[in-house]
Amino acid sequence: MIDKIKELISEAESFKAQSKDEVEAFRIKYLGKKGLLNDFFAEFKNVANDQKKEFGQTINKLKKTAEDKVNALKAELESTEEVKGIYGDLSRPGGEPVQIGARHPISIVKNQIIDIFSRIGFNVSEGPEIEDDWHNFTALNLPEYHPARDMQDTFFIQTDPDILLRTHTSSVQVRYMENNTPPIRTISPGRVYRNEAISARSHCFFHQLEGLYIDKDVSFADLKQTLQHFTSEMFGKSEIRLRPSYFPFTEPSAEIDVYWGGLETETDYKITKGTGWLEIGGCGMVDPNVLENCKIDSTEYSGFAFGVGIDRIAMLLHQIGDIRLLSENDVRFLEQFKSAL
Known part of the structure; x- marks a missing residue:
């Protein structure tokens, strides 16, 4: 079980997203009410006493890794959108020309x-x-x-x-x-x-x-x-x-x-x-x-x-x-x- 959690940590650390929808799907998979972390916490009571400490620490590491990844990806995507917003969508067809003002x-x-x-x-x-x-x-x-x-x-x-x-x-x-x-x-x-x-x-x-x-x-x-x-x-x-x-x-x-x-x-x-x-x-x-x-x-x-x-x-x-x-x-x-x- 612990090895499985470690594999998920590596998977979370290497995860990349191109859109907010992908980030949200990742969050639900790991941190949602029916996500993997809830399953592992529910399984905690069945773990042998001599493994509880390592099991708990590994679960917490997975949780922190998933939360940090979600926050980092959101910030990265928002920053990209702001830069793009300066010029708008350059692929759009040209609209009405901007009216030029006149000096008084x-x-x-x-x-x-x-x-x-x-x-x-x-x-x-x-x-x-x-x-x-x-x-x-x-x-x-x-x-x-x-x-x-x-x-x-x-x-x-x-x-x-x-x-x-x-x-x-x-x-x-x-x-x-x-x-x-x-x-x-x-x-x-x-x-x-x-x-x-x-x-x-x-x-x-x-x-x-x-x-x-x-x-x-x-x-x-x-x-x-x-x-x-x-x-x-x-x-x-x-x-x-x-x-x-x-x-x-x-x-x-x-x-x-x-x-x-x-x-x-x-x-x-x-x-x-x-x-x-x-x-x-x-x-x-x-x-x-x-x-x-x-x-x-x-x-x-x-x-x-x-x-x-x-x-x-x-x-x-x-x-x-x-x-x-x-x-x-x-x-x-x-x-x-x-x-x-």
């Missing part, structure tokens, strides 16, 4: 602008969308009660009037100047918020990209040349004009117009309102007060800043007639931009 038009235009300026040495800086009064207004030459604050209808946090949703990414420029020394050459893309009525041409949130260049002997001519390079690369049009304007953080300040031309078509006529010129942003020389607020010596350094609306440029380049389409996440609208990936 805002991301497309933002990346194009970043690429243009990165080629002339500008890095990218980012900052929080929830800002404090100092970085959004005061450091930018807009002290408390300054009338120019009314130019931007602001979303303030009611529990703390010093905290607000940023109205421009100029706040990022302030943070960058506070933590970096000239020369500075950076662009700051991001989402901004203003309490404006929502319509086809305006929204309570939109996207800006602002640029900042500070170094010794920076002039207005440097600003114009930079803008001409940008409009040439972005629109294929390099003729620009700078109209005098007012911004609290730049002096002198100007609006940026690019010559669009093309008054022959109704679309271009609407884009430029019949003038041939299209306004794309604002710019100017950084006010010395802003430099001093950021601990930069205005007697040694000068600089220029500019800002463009990413949404407006996206609408212009892709002929989008309603700004609300940019935030409604309509898949039918977004699928049109697959070719721009």
